[in-house]
Amino acid sequence: MGSSGQEMLQKRSHVEIMWRTILLGHQLSPWCPFLKRWNVMYCIQGLRQQSILHRPFNLPSGQCCSLYHFYRLCSNMSGSQALVKRSHSSGGTSIEDLSAEKLSSDNQISRTMEVLPSTKTKPPSEDLEDPPPLSPLDEISEDEALQIVAEPILPSASFTLRDYVDHSETLTKLLLLGVDLSKLERRRNVGTFLLRLDFEKDIKEKLLFLKDVGLEDSQLGPFLTKNPFILSEDMENLQTRVNYLASVKFNKEAIARIVTEAPYLLNFSVERVDNRLGFFQKELRLSAHTARDLIVRLPRLLTGSLEPIKENIKVCQLELGFRYNEIQHIVTTIPKILTMNKKKLTETFDYVHNKMNIPHHIICKFPQVFNAKLLRIKERHMFLMFLGRAQYDPAQASYVSLDKLVSLPDEVFCTDLAKASIQDFEKFLKTI
Amino acid sequence: MPEFGPAVFRTLHGIFAVYKPPGVHWKLVRDGVETNLLKDLNSLKQPDIRQQVRFLPGTLERSSGKELTLTATVLPVLADHILAKGPNYCHLRVGSGHRLDIRSSGVFVLGVGHGNKLLTDINEAHFTKEYTVHGLFGKATDDFSDTGKVIEKTTYDHITRDKLERILAVIQGSNRRALIMHSKIDLKSQEAYELAVEGLIRPMEKSPPIITRIRCLQFAPPEFTLEIQCLHETQQYLRKIIHEIGLELKSTAVCMCVRRTRDGIFTLSDALLRTHWNLQSIRDAIKHCTPRLEPELQKALALKHRIVSCDSGSTEQDALLESADHTEVVTVAASPDQTREAA
Numbered sequence: 186m187g188s189s190g191q192e193m194l195q196k197r198s199h200v201e202i203m204w205r206t207i208l209l210g211h212q213l214s215p216w217c218p219f220l221k222r223w224n225v226m227y228c229i230q231g232l233r234q235q236s237i238l239h240r241p242f243n244l245p246s247g248q249c250c251s252l253y254h255f256y257r258l259c260s261n262m263s264g265s266q267a268l269v270k271r272s273h274s275s276g277g278t279s280i281e282d283l284s285a286e287k288l289s290s291d292n293q294i295s296r297t298m299e300v301l302p303s304t305k306t307k308p309p310s311e312d313l314e315d316p317p318p319l320s321p322l323d324e325i326s327e328d329e330a331l332q333i334v335a336e337p338i339l340p341s342a343s344f345t346l347r348d349y350v351d352h353s354e355t356l357t358k359l360l361l362l363g364v365d366l367s368k369l370e371r372r373r374n375v376g377t378f379l380l381r382l383d384f385e386k387d388i389k390e391k392l393l394f395l396k397d398v399g400l401e402d403s404q405l406g407p408f409l410t411k412n413p414f415i416l417s418e419d420m421e422n423l424q425t426r427v428n429y430l431a432s433v434k435f436n437k438e439a440i441a442r443i444v445t446e447a448p449y450l451l452n453f454s455v456e457r458v459d460n461r462l463g464f465f466q467k468e469l470r471l472s473a474h475t476a477r478d479l480i481v482r483l484p485r486l487l488t489g490s491l492e493p494i495k496e497n498i499k500v501c502q503l504e505l506g507f508r509y510n511e512i513q514h515i516v517t518t519i520p521k522i523l524t525m526n527k528k529k530l531t532e533t534f535d536y537v538h539n540k541m542n543i544p545h546h547i548i549c550k551f552p553q554v555f556n557a558k559l560l561r562i563k564e565r566h567m568f569l570m571f572l573g574r575a576q577y578d579p580a581q582a583s584y585v586s587l588d589k590l591v592s593l594p595d596e597v598f599c600t601d602l603a604k605a606s607i608q609d610f611e612k613f614l615k616t617i
Numbered sequence: 618m619p620e621f622g623p624a625v626f627r628t629l630h631g632i633f634a635v636y637k638p639p640g641v642h643w644k645l646v647r648d649g650v651e652t653n654l655l656k657d658l659n660s661l662k663q664p665d666i667r668q669q670v671r672f673l674p675g676t677l678e679r680s681s682g683k684e685l686t687l688t689a690t691v692l693p694v695l696a697d698h699i700l701a702k703g704p705n706y707c708h709l710r711v712g713s714g715h716r717l718d719i720r721s722s723g724v725f726v727l728g729v730g731h732g733n734k735l736l737t738d739i740n741e742a743h744f745t746k747e748y749t750v751h752g753l754f755g756k757a758t759d760d761f762s763d764t765g766k767v768i769e770k771t772t773y774d775h776i777t778r779d780k781l782e783r784i785l786a787v788i789q790g791s792n793r794r795a796l797i798m799h800s801k802i803d804l805k806s807q808e809a810y811e812l813a814v815e816g817l818i819r820p821m822e823k824s825p826p827i828i829t830r831i832r833c834l835q836f837a838p839p840e841f842t843l844e845i846q847c848l849h850e851t852q853q854y855l856r857k858i859i860h861e862i863g864l865e866l867k868s869t870a871v872c873m874c875v876r877r878t879r880d881g882i883f884t885l886s887d888a889l890l891r892t893h894w895n896l897q898s899i900r901d902a903i904k905h906c907t908p909r910l911e912p913e914l915q916k917a918l919a920l921k922h923r924i925v926s927c928d929s930g931s932t933e934q935d936a937l938l939e940s941a942d943h944t945e946v947v948t949v950a951a952s953p954d955q956t957r958e959a960a
Contacts, residue, residue, distance in 0.1 A: 328685060347696040351669075360700055367703030560638055560891075595892060615636055615885050616876070617722060 346370045346379070355384045362392075363406020364413075375413055382416060391416055391423075398427055399441025412448035422454075429455045433462065434473075439481045447484035461487050468498060469513060483520035494523045497530065505534050507545060515552040522555050533559050537587075541566055543577050547587065557591035565590055565598060568613050572603055622661035622705060625896070629654070629709075630730035631903030632739075632910060634883035636890050639722040639874065643713060650727060650894050651711045657896030659704045667694040712736050715746065715880060720762060721852040723748070723877030724888045732903070735910060742917035743821055744881030745829055745848045750872060752859040754839040757869035761856035771869045778836040784865045785831050785843070788858070792828040799824035802924055812923065819848065821921045826850040828858070840873075882906070882913050 340348050346366045350356045356379065360366060370376045382388055392405060395415075400408060409415070415423070430440050443450060450458065465486065466476045480487060486494065501507050501522070507515065515522060522530065537543050537554055541562075548554065554562065569575035569585065576583055577590075585602055599607045637646050672687040695701060712733040714726030728736040754773035758765030799820040802809045812818050820827065830846040845855060856872040863870025878885050887906060889898055 347701050350695040350698070350701045357695055360695055360698055364700065365703075366701045560641070563640075564638075611890055614638075614890055615888065617639065617874075 344370075346376050349380060353380060355379065355382050355388065358384050359388070359409065362409070363403065365406070365410040368410055369413055372413075378417070379413060387416055390420060391418075394420065394423060395444075398444050399437055400445055404445050408445060408448050412452065415448070415451055418452060423451055426451055426453070426455055426458070429458065433459075433477075435477060435481070439477070442481060443484040443487070445484075447488045449488045450484065453488065458487065461491065464491060468495065469516060470509065471513065471517075475513075475517060479517060479520050483524070486520065486523060489524060493527070496527060497523050497525065500527055500530060504531060505538075507549065511545065511549045514549060515555075519552050519556060522552065525555065529559070530555060533557075533562065536562060536566075541575070541577065543587065547577065547579070551587035553588050554591050562591055564614055564617070565602075567617055568603055568605075568610060571613060572605065574603060619660075619662045622658055622663050625661055625900075626658055626706065629658075629900070629903075630732050631907045632714075632726065632728045632732040632735045633899055633902035633906055634724050634726050634880065634888045635894060636885070636888040637717050637722055637725040638891065639720055642719050643716045643725060646725060647711055647713050647727060649891075650899070651709050653894045654709055654711070654729070654896055654899065655704070655706050658706045658709075663699070663705055666697045668692065669694050714739060717877060718852045720764075721875040721877065723875075724880045724883050724885060725877075726880050726883055729899075729903075732907070735907070735914075738914050739881055739910075742881070742914055742921075743819060743848055744913070744917070745819065745846050746850070746877060746881070747879035748845045748847070748850075748852075748855055749834070749876045749878050750843045750845055750855050750859060751874045751876075752841050752843065752862070752870045753873050754841070754863060754866075754868050754870045756871055757860065757863065758871050761853070761860045761872055763871045763873045765871070769869050771863075773839050773866075773868045776838060776866050776868060778833065780866055781836060781841065781862070782833055784862055785833060787865075788828060788862075789831050792831075795825070796820065796827050796829060799827065800924060808923060808926070812920075817920055819920075821924050824849050826854045841870075844878075882909055 336352075339352060343349070346356060346369070350360060350366065356366065359379065366379075369379065395405060395408065396402075427440065427444075430443065431437075435443065453461075462476065462480070465471065465479060466473065469476075469479075471479065498512065501512050501515070502509070533555055534548070536559060537548060538545070566575060569590075574583065574585065577585055577587065579586075589602060590598075593601065595610065596607055599605050599610050603610065635646060635650060637643060668691050670689050671692050673690050675686050675688055677684045677686045699705075710730055710733055712728045714728070714736050717723060717725055726736070726739070728734075753763060754776060755771060756767050757769040757771075758767050760766075796818060797804065799822075800818050801820070801822075802812065802818065809818075819829070826847060826849050828845055828847045828850075830844075832844050833841060834844050835842040843859075845858070847855075852875045855875050859870050859872040883906065887902065889902055
């Protein structure tokens with residue numbers, strides 16, 4: 186009779202502890218994504234074992250939401266495993282299967298614990314007999330309660346910076362500056378890199394420096410979106426590079442434009458930039474002044490790959506048959522031709538030269554045709570052919586300049602060049 | 618006041634047609650339409666950023682000393698900021714109807730959202746399509762188009778419009794037979810007669826390409842233009858037809874351009890040009906096209922049922938004919954029964 190009464194009592198306390206644990210789990214689970222069902226199950230199992238072993242069990246201190254205490258709870262559990270094993274040998278057959286389960290889940294626990302950022306925690310005490318400092322039922326003062334921050338726990342690993350934006354001061358400031366975090370987080374290692382930065386220490390002086398170089402406030406965000414790695418560069422290096430640009434006689438506005446358009450330029454060493462400037466001067470046989478103009482007009486020439494540029498020059502020379510001075514003229518008018526897709530370049534030239542019968546010297550006068558879409562040139566040329574107005578020779582009457590042919594918007598093209606209505610043009614487009 | 622983005626997105630379902638220019642892959646056309654739609658959707662008014670209450674800690678100087686306070690402040694959730702979240706709409710379900718290969722141009726049907734289901738229905742309705750095909754006598758190439766490698770050159774002086782039309786009639790005749798064969802109806806039945814009178818006979822399942830009508834629009838040697846109405850075709854098949862016409866006329870011919878002028882109910886006037894591939898025009902086109910499509914699909918479904926019932930009748934009859942026990946008298950007796958059943 187006596188023993189069964191004790192059993193009843195024990196069962197009740199057991200149920201009570203389970204209930205409390207479940208509550209604990211409920212409070213925790215919306216906040217910790219890693220706290221999965223098995224964790225709660227595991228707690229309950231552990232508690233059941235402890236009640237079997239007649240161990241006095243106190244739920245760790247009242248701040249259920251603090252991660253540390255859960256961590257303590259878990260470590261208590263894993264400590265109790267040894268006990269369970271010992272008692273097993275003394276004849277506790279019912280817990281045999283439980284401890285087997287525990288072995289596998291223990292590994293998972295220890296893995297979770299490694300990942301957790303536990304800066305403010307003391308190492309968990311291994312001594313099982315040590316009572317935890319606070320019981321959940323203890324009263325705490327108002328001031329203490331105020332200091333408890335009931336913040337949801339940040340995920341330890343995430344695929345997006347969105348989880349951290351509201352909590353990281355650096356990210357918040359970068360966001361307000363106009364940096365597109367959604368673009369940056371897609372790049373390898375950039376997210377972690379940004380999170381580790383400190384705004385005051387790492388970012389502020391770079392921003393002030395960029396402003397000194399001549400960037401507008403509104404350009405800082407897009408700049409950092411393109412090149413976040415400038416934040417890891419050494420200040421002295423950056424200053425030397427800007428000084429170098431000034432020394433090769435780029436004026437202040439030019440430098441500002443170059444830096445904005447080619448954000449990675451400041452990550453390049455001085456020798457490298459020097460080599461590249463030399464390359465353009467040598468390859469195109471330009472004077473220093475025209476080379477500078479070219480760079481200012483299309484700064485990304487300096488940071489892009491040089492191989493396709495070389496190739497395009499050769500294509501213009503050998504495949505398209507332009508003379509050197511013609512190439513120089515075309516390049517200085519539209520520098521974009523150097524970075525253009527080779528296939529598009531040849532296709533456009535083929536159509537303009539062979540189908541529209543326009544000689545080299547006229548193409549050279551209006552290199553803007555290479556900027557236009559081939560389909561657009563085709564459509565307009567065919568429409569003019571259909572109307573009998575396709576006359577590209579400047580020596581004859583009703584001459585249509587190539588520049589106008591490609592650059593005008595549809596309405597103006599119809600009224601000015603084709604002398605037809607836009608409806609007719611659209612009808613015509615549906616017959617090709 | 619711009620419209621509310623999610624509201625527009627929710628109602629963006631349906632089917633429309635665009636004009637595919639020659640020399641552009643159909644996938645590029647589809648992607649272009651998707652990109653333009655996304656751009657327009659993202660430029661509309663987006664849902665407001667969520668607000669959250671945060672308790673910011675602060676200290677309050679009192680006579681009794683420093684006191685910690687928490688002040689409740691309403692702050693926008695930065696995680697919802699467009700720069701943190703990225704654009705609201707990143708992809709749309711845009712599906713394509715019967716495709717056009719890279720060299721051909723013309724009406725190209727696209728569906729968006731739930732419109733993709735209609736695309737399947739259209740595919741199962743087996744509508745006919747119309748093409749305008751330009752041919753050129755005098756040479757033959759390896760891929761039947763004028764840009765391919767020339768493998769033969771011939772004269773074409775002996776070809777007259779009469780001769781060409783005779784060949785076209787032959788093609789139409791042989792395709793007529795194929796059409797009846799693949800539509801799987803019993804020619805002797807009343808049902809088949811009625812369908813034929815209405816001119817509705819067409820295969821309702823997979824079949825090889827069938828030309829239902831072919832005629833010469835223009836004949837100015839060496840060039841000629843044909844109008845072809847067909848189903849289950851590919852554009853390369855039409856090029857091959859031109860090649861074969863050339864051979865039949867004791868000459869050779871290549872195909873210069875294949876242009877689809879009608880795909881089911883979508884005609885050239887429904888097709889949107891490249892400059893009109895934006896949200897507003899596409900929504901208008903959907904509003905215009907989708908209601909017209911419904912009755913046509915219903916009709917096609919009804920036709921399918923009629924053909925199927927006709928078909929099942931004919932298989933029964935076939936079975937009767939094949940069984941050796943039945944005499945001719947039985948089949949004659951059986952056929953009026955079937956017509957009664959079908960009616």
